[in-house]
Amino acid sequence: MAQEHAGHQGPHHHGHHGHHGHQDGAQGGRPGHHHDHGDLDWAVLAPLLESQAELFAPMYREAMAWLGELAPEPGLIVDAGSGPGVVSCLFAEAFPGARVAAVDGSAPLLELARARADRLGLADRLTTVTGELPGALDEVGYPADLLWASNSLHHLGDQRAALAAFAERLAPGGTLALLEGGLPARFLPRDIGFGRPALQARLDAVEADWFTRMREDLPGSVAETEDWPELLASAGLKPTGTRTFLLDLPAPVSGPARAYVAATLARMREGTAEELAADDLAALDRLLDPEDEVSVHRRKDVFVLKAHTVHTAVRTA
Structure with missing residues (x-):
């Protein structure tokens, strides 16, 4: 699905790593999509979903260490909206005594998950x-x-009902870890030396609007105040903590990080073309042109800074 939002990172770079017709994942993760949620081809997005989740692995490992304090030695871990299984495999490594079930709506992505587990x-x-x-x-x-559930819940129309269904699938004493929200990713300085400053802030605004439309168009969509601990409590669970995890890759970034930034901006360029001003589109085109010295392929000030927030709750009976 999509793992993000205005804190969701919107449609074009969800750090998700996935589900729903396969959902983030960007866990964005999701990396980006077009305007129509139903038209997303998750198999085509698989390389970006995998590379994003691999890049974000240090952040996921930190979250798992925290979850290990809250839910020591789980027997069964379910990754609801697993996408290509990068995070599922990280869970298997972090909890060597556990079995892991990767659940997703995309069969091609789950084939990748099985291949990764084999390797x-x-x-x-x-x-x-x-x-x-x-x-x-x-x-x-x-x-x-x-x-x-990493950025998979927001692809379900009735999030309150979905959380209740998640809660029903927990063993007594089991923990639900919900990754929703956080902060949009940043890759570039506010002033990049050409075009109007604050390009990424304007991209965030476009994506926030997209995210709202995506939610409204889902079957059975119900508007909810995104107070995740309250929603977890309404599902009959006892909230146990909220923590935000940071991916901080300062400039100069590695080759994989630079490739992720370029691929993410390319998806954003594709999905926002009708809604951005001409000067912002021109700036994006320069950023994406490998022959241009100021592109993200060449400039030295590219970085990756992203925050993911995880909310936890336990089934007490």
Whole structure:
């Protein structure tokens, strides 16, 4: 799905890593999409979803260390909206005594998850379930000790009902970890030396509008105040903590980080063309031109700064 928002990072660079017709993931992750949520081709986005999740691995590992304090030694971890399984495999590595179920709506992405588990020697502990959330969680077969939903919930029309369904799939004492919100990613200084300053802030505004439209167009969409601890409590769970995790890759960035920035901005350029002013489109074109000295392919001031927020709650009965 999409892992992000105005804190969601919007449509074009969700740090998600995935579900729904396959959902972030950008976990953005998701990296970006076009205007129509139903038209997203997650298999085509797979390389960007994988590269983004791999780049964000240090942040995910930090979150998992925190979850290990809240939910020590889980027997079954469910990654609800797993996408290509990068984070699912990180969970298997972080919790060597656990089985991991990767659940996603995209069969091609789950094929990648299985291949990754094979390469890493984790195939005996990772299973995949293809289907739409939350119903596909029934196919897991067992209640979860830790259910991780990273930017997948916001792809479901009735988020309150979906959280209740997630809660029902928890074992007594099980923890639900919900990654929603945070802050939009930053890649460039406010003034990049050409065009109007604050280009990324304007891109964020366009994406925030896109995100609102995406939510409104979902089947059964219900508007909710995004008070995640309150919503977790309304699902019958006891909120246990909220923490924000930072990915801070200062300039000069590595080759993979630079490639991620270029790919993300290219998706944003594709998805926002009709809504950006001509001068901003021209600036994006320069940033994306590998032959231009001021492009993100060449400039020395490119960085990656992104915050993800995780909310946790436990099933007490």
